[in-house]
Amino acid sequence: MRHALEPARACPFVYTLSVIGRRWRPALLWKLRAGPLHFAELARQLPRASEKMLAQELRALETAGLVVRSADAGRTLYTLTPLGGELGPVLAAVYTFGEQHREGMQDGYAPADS
Numbered sequence: 001m002r003h004a005l006e007p008a009r010a011c012p013f014v015y016t017l018s019v020i021g022r023r024w025r026p027a028l029l030w031k032l033r034a035g036p037l038h039f040a041e042l043a044r045q046l047p048r049a050s051e052k053m054l055a056q057e058l059r060a061l062e063t064a065g066l067v068v069r070s071a072d073a074g075r076t077l078y079t080l081t082p083l084g085g086e087l088g089p090v091l092a093a094v095y096t097f098g099e100q101h102r103e104g105m106q107d108g109y110a111p112a113d114s
Helices: 012-020 025-032 039-045 051-063 088-101
Strands: 067-072 075-080
Touching: 012 025, 025 039, 025 051, 025 067, 025 075, 025 088, 039 051, 039 075, 051 067
Parallel strands: none
Antiparallel strands: 067 075
């Protein structure tokens, strides 16, 4: 049985990865760094993720305080919170690493959409 990590007792690195490290969460945070997006726009930008999965991951990011959901003309709009925005440099470093080293990394796995 899996137990949730207790923030006060977990290694900060491990805890942060437990919050943002799921397959679609970094990609969602990366897309939202440029500004608010409607759910349909996120779904178009991440076509390999099912709408159900995106909704689950966005809810988890909202629960973690990284994303806020609001209504805009009857459509759902997602925006990074200030806390979520603090991840910008971390996500940029991960992006840069992938951009610089993806050709030399091991084959054999299918990366998530960027």
